[in-house]
Amino acid sequence: MFSFQPDRSEYPQPGLDGKLEIDLETGKYLKLWHGPNHPGITGNMSVELTVCGDEVVEGKTHVGYLHRGFEKLMERRTFIQVFPIVCRVCVPEPDFNEYCYAAAVEELAGIEVPELATWMRTLILEMGRFNSYMMFLGGIGGALGLGITGQWMTYVRDLMLDRFEELTGARIYHMFILPGGVRGHLPEGFAARMEEVLQTAETYLADVDKVMFANSVFQLRTKGIGVIEPALFEPYGVTGPNARAGGVAKDVRKDSPYLVYDQLDFEVATGMDSDIFTRAKVRRADIQTSIDLIRQILKKMPKDGPVMAKLPNVLHWKIPRGETYIKGECSRGEYGYYLVTDGSGYPRRINVRGPSYTHAMALLEHLIPGTNISDVAALMVSLHTYPPEIER
Amino acid sequence: MSLREVLTPFSVWKRVLDAPVSIADPFSREASEHYRGFHKNDMETCIGCGTCEAICQNGAIDMVPVEGQNTEKGDSGLRPMIDYGRCCWCALCVDICMTGSLTMSNEYTWVDSDPDAFRFIPGLNEPWKDKQAGYKRENGRVLSGTTRSPMGELHANERIDNFNEICVGYTREEAILEADRCVECGLCVATCPAHMSIPDYIAAVRDQDYDRGLQLLYETNPFSEVCGRICTHKCETSCAAVHEGDAIAIRWLKRHIVDNVPLERRVELIGAPKPATGKSVAIIGAGPGGLTAAYDLAREGVKVTVYEALPKPGGMMRYGIPEYRLPYDALDRDIAVIEAMGVTIKCATVVGVDVQMEDLRQSHDAVILAIGLQMGRGTRIPGSEGAGVERAVDLLRRITAGDPTVPVPETAVVIGGGNVAFDIARSMARLQKIKYGRVGLTLTALEDRAHFLADKEELVEGDEEGVLILDSRGPQEVMRDPSGQVTGLRTWAVTSIFDAEGRFAPAYDESDEQIHQGALVIEAIGQMADTSLLGDALTEKLEWNRGRIKIDSEMRTSEPWLFAAGDAVKGPDVINAVADGHRAARTVMEAIAQGEVVQ
Numbered sequence A: 001m002f003s004f005q006p007d008r009s010e011y012p013q014p015g016l017d018g019k020l021e022i023d024l025e026t027g028k029y030l031k032l033w034h035g036p037n038h039p040g041i042t043g044n045m046s047v048e049l050t051v052c053g054d055e056v057v058e059g060k061t062h063v064g065y066l067h068r069g070f071e072k073l074m075e076r077r078t079f080i081q082v083f084p085i086v087c088r089v090c091v092p093e094p095d096f097n098e099y100c101y102a103a104a105v106e107e108l109a110g111i112e113v114p115e116l117a118t119w120m121r122t123l124i125l126e127m128g129r130f131n132s133y134m135m136f137l138g139g140i141g142g143a144l145g146l147g148i149t150g151q152w153m154t155y156v157r158d159l160m161l162d163r164f165e166e167l168t169g170a171r172i173y174h175m176f177i178l179p180g181g182v183r184g185h186l187p188e189g190f191a192a193r194m195e196e197v198l199q200t201a202e203t204y205l206a207d208v209d210k211v212m213f214a215n216s217v218f219q220l221r222t223k224g225i226g227v228i229e230p231a232l233f234e235p236y237g238v239t240g241p242n243a244r245a246g247g248v249a250k251d252v253r254k255d256s257p258y259l260v261y262d263q264l265d266f267e268v269a270t271g272m273d274s275d276i277f278t279r280a281k282v283r284r285a286d287i288q289t290s291i292d293l294i295r296q297i298l299k300k301m302p303k304d305g306p307v308m309a310k311l312p313n314v315l316h317w318k319i320p321r322g323e324t325y326i327k328g329e330c331s332r333g334e335y336g337y338y339l340v341t342d343g344s345g346y347p348r349r350i351n352v353r354g355p356s357y358t359h360a361m362a363l364l365e366h367l368i369p370g371t372n373i374s375d376v377a378a379l380m381v382s383l384h385t386y387p388p389e390i391e392r
Numbered sequence B: 001m002s003l004r005e006v007l008t009p010f011s012v013w014k015r016v017l018d019a020p021v022s023i024a025d026p027f028s029r030e031a032s033e034h035y036r037g038f039h040k041n042d043m044e045t046c047i048g049c050g051t052c053e054a055i056c057q058n059g060a061i062d063m064v065p066v067e068g069q070n071t072e073k074g075d076s077g078l079r080p081m082i083d084y085g086r087c088c089w090c091a092l093c094v095d096i097c098m099t100g101s102l103t104m105s106n107e108y109t110w111v112d113s114d115p116d117a118f119r120f121i122p123g124l125n126e127p128w129k130d131k132q133a134g135y136k137r138e139n140g141r142v143l144s145g146t147t148r149s150p151m152g153e154l155h156a157n158e159r160i161d162n163f164n165e166i167c168v169g170y171t172r173e174e175a176i177l178e179a180d181r182c183v184e185c186g187l188c189v190a191t192c193p194a195h196m197s198i199p200d201y202i203a204a205v206r207d208q209d210y211d212r213g214l215q216l217l218y219e220t221n222p223f224s225e226v227c228g229r230i231c232t233h234k235c236e237t238s239c240a241a242v243h244e245g246d247a248i249a250i251r252w253l254k255r256h257i258v259d260n261v262p263l264e265r266r267v268e269l270i271g272a273p274k275p276a277t278g279k280s281v282a283i284i285g286a287g288p289g290g291l292t293a294a295y296d297l298a299r300e301g302v303k304v305t306v307y308e309a310l311p312k313p314g315g316m317m318r319y320g321i322p323e324y325r326l327p328y329d330a331l332d333r334d335i336a337v338i339e340a341m342g343v344t345i346k347c348a349t350v351v352g353v354d355v356q357m358e359d360l361r362q363s364h365d366a367v368i369l370a371i372g373l374q375m376g377r378g379t380r381i382p383g384s385e386g387a388g389v390e391r392a393v394d395l396l397r398r399i400t401a402g403d404p405t406v407p408v409p410e411t412a413v414v415i416g417g418g419n420v421a422f423d424i425a426r427s428m429a430r431l432q433k434i435k436y437g438r439v440g441l442t443l444t445a446l447e448d449r450a451h452f453l454a455d456k457e458e459l460v461e462g463d464e465e466g467v468l469i470l471d472s473r474g475p476q477e478v479m480r481d482p483s484g485q486v487t488g489l490r491t492w493a494v495t496s497i498f499d500a501e502g503r504f505a506p507a508y509d510e511s512d513e514q515i516h517q518g519a520l521v522i523e524a525i526g527q528m529a530d531t532s533l534l535g536d537a538l539t540e541k542l543e544w545n546r547g548r549i550k551i552d553s554e555m556r557t558s559e560p561w562l563f564a565a566g567d568a569v570k571g572p573d574v575i576n577a578v579a580d581g582h583r584a585a586r587t588v589m590e591a592i593a594q595g596e597v598v599q
Helices: A070-075 A079-089 A095-109 A115-143 A147-168 A190-213 A216-222 A230-236 A240-244 A276-300 A355-367 A373-382 B003-017 B051-055 B092-096 B172-180 B187-191 B198-206 B210-220 B224-230 B240-244 B250-259 B263-270 B288-299 B328-340 B357-363 B392-401 B419-436 B456-464 B532-541 B574-593
Strands: A030-034 A046-052 A055-062 A322-330 A333-341 A347-353 B039-041 B061-065 B078-083 B102-104 B280-284 B303-307 B344-346 B366-369 B389-391 B412-415 B441-444 B468-470 B473-480 B486-498 B504-517 B520-523 B562-564
Touching: A030 A373, A046 A373, A055 A355, A055 A373, A070 A079, A070 A347, A079 A095, A079 A347, A079 B092, A095 A115, A095 A322, A095 A333, A095 A347, A115 A147, A115 A190, A115 A276, A115 A322, A115 A373, A147 A190, A190 A216, A190 A276, A190 B003, A216 A276, A216 A373, A216 B003, A230 A355, A240 A276, A240 A333, A240 A355, A276 A373, A333 A355, A355 A373, B039 B078, B051 B061, B051 B092, B092 B102, B172 B198, B172 B250, B187 B198, B198 B210, B198 B250, B210 B224, B210 B250, B210 B263, B224 B250, B224 B328, B224 B574, B263 B328, B280 B288, B280 B357, B288 B303, B288 B328, B288 B574, B328 B344, B357 B366, B357 B532, B366 B574, B389 B392, B392 B419, B392 B520, B412 B419, B412 B486, B419 B441, B419 B456, B419 B520, B441 B486, B441 B504, B456 B468, B473 B504, B486 B520, B562 B574
Parallel strands: B280 B303, B280 B366, B303 B344, B366 B562, B389 B520, B412 B441, B412 B520, B441 B468
Antiparallel strands: A030 A046, A046 A055, A322 A333, A333 A347, B039 B102, B061 B078, B473 B486, B486 B504
16 A cells, blocks of 8 residues: 655665775764663663664664662672662562573572472563563553553553562562572462453454554555574574564473473564564564463462472571572573672572573664664563663 | 454454543452551561561661560560661561561551651551551561470480480581571570570581580680580570560580580680789689679789689589589689689688688789578478488589488488479489389479479479479478488479568468478578678678678679679579679779779
């Protein structure tokens, strides 16, 4: 129906080496700051755009607005004192930090977690994934001027936060997955209330399908745009839905199952086009997987049992020398904690592998040149970036 | 792009009819049952141990004095003050709380124009003080251990026919596990009469640094080997862990340290005393009080001579406490360290007979009296005078000395429910077992089982060893046959021990009478000091307080050259005597330095 091809004859041509000679003095270029407060990114991060007309010729990512030095702070805290900090590494999906940290500590300290606790952890992680995707759907809608998805998804996310609140005692920073297990059992009637939330979510998601995925405007503005060539996956460390949208069925839950994922029945959603639309579509399918998984977990998990292992006295807990890397599949891809202990009461080094780091800093710079300025926000969101995890 | 894709989005207009989902009034929204909201603290349950402060990674908690909360045994008197400018509501403070006093409500809105209001002491008058809902620790106190490492013991069958030590001591693994439970609150330090640096030496056990541990022990107690075995361990009653679980085995950990440092190494670690000052002090009595003072003074370069009436030093530690609780070689090692500091102990030297008080006064800069309570008290019930009735302390002394004339009849009755009563009962039970192959011993006490003055383990072990323990029995008469031979003890049931004013006035139920068979009755109802060594003139000159030599808080008697310490003036146990010894030594040093000691 529509066909729009801009006239690019006036635009600068790359040199023989393929690189642009950008000379701001010529008046052909404009520097534009995209962010640091921009709905295109959940959190603070900016992209320094160089535009020529409405085409972006260069984009440099700038982070540091949220730097709190968590990895360093952790080295100055005892193993138990790190526990309240880790969730803050990633605000919208904090539970992965709690799980990865707890699992790393448990591995190095030789603590076996009770079975019920592993089920509870899986439940929490899937609830967190669901919420993270709610933010994504709201974000991608918002980036393209579709405010209603943001409002709906915030509501649905809020309903899930209610469940988090009754289960963990907090809405955002749950601080529930303690090294050794989890802090409590499911409240009475939790499964029924969760089912209500899931059903409400499904009705809203059905409407999102109509208003967004089946929307011609959305399709036009997302299909074929922001394509990540599968060849880039390896060198740029692309994981999660970003890679799955390019036909690579990578999912830590399947590839190296942790917690109870090997006892759950689910398929990994993939797409082929590797553009903004496909990435959103893969995530939409992932939401359904999460909903199914939450239902499965609540059905299959043991009804009773201990949820905490016996811990040594945490006030002077020393962990023998060792190092480990614990990974899991978060909503953005492979999330990991590298923990080194030296036999003292403090972690020697903790390094967080947040997928946003590779996706939003390096990959985005590669994807931006050649896009239209109005597509940058959608492109940023489509990589699903949480700046706090870039700046641990 | 199809027409369908243009029109479909409009189908969601139906949502226009939905009711709004926003909460109009967030202040009235009740948080969930387990919400981690504002803190509450039960002021009466809180012991001010400060573990909440220790675990808080934000430094949001300060322990502060609070009006109405006093420092007392097992309670620092401090209470947590929380800074909500720093708190992150992780609730680790609630999880680690040793008493469960610190909890959280599910309140989460608080508006105030004064920023300082948000640094507050929970438990005083916050509006959510009595709110029931809020975060509770579901798994109990999991962040520090609640169960004590059990101490290995000889089985009753293995120990009843000998005087071998019952407790075998912790292995390294057991000790580390036990030491791990300590939260280092230090409430025990305040309770210990000698104020031993308990959390620090427990940390040394955790770190497996026994050298450091031993040095810490000797800073406050030269009788760590003794106290590691038989201390009354009042510290453990004020341990923070006792509120939800077992107290830390402080006594056993102390023993574990000394067990792991050989004698020669101990002397090396303590180091040489200060250079000689030319001053000299005489100490009468080589018990824990006298020898502690001797150790301290010798460390300060004072020449110390200890005069001991009995053939070997140690006082009640040797001649009162049976070998199965405190082996003599353990005591000897503690004394050897003290002697290594240059202390001279003159045994079998009776002051008042072999040497006179006046001579001591003349030849030394000061004299410390640490004579203990060597004379047993009698019940003065009918029949208690004459052969067949013995005092516990006398018998214990004779058993230690290896006296072959110690009477060991097939059946015997002990009167008393304190540690001394159990010491003689269990010693006599052993002697009976060795001689007759069976135990025939009855112990009668005024108190009921729950209120025995003896340590709990004495009752347990006494039971195991076959001692018949009868509680709430008041002695009325020592029964004798026509020839005067003791045949047993007649007792009445006790209905109360103290009168309405709290005075000792036992009341009996005469209808409940029993006669306990026994050819020997042993009285173990208390001791008193034998002060005849002072001589008439000095006895006359000194000030007295209800039969005891009067001392001030710094162990001075009314005579400037004479100081007193230990059971004879204060009591009631080894660790108190050690504390007295330190205090007496310090006072003597100050007095000597200031030239106060006037001859």
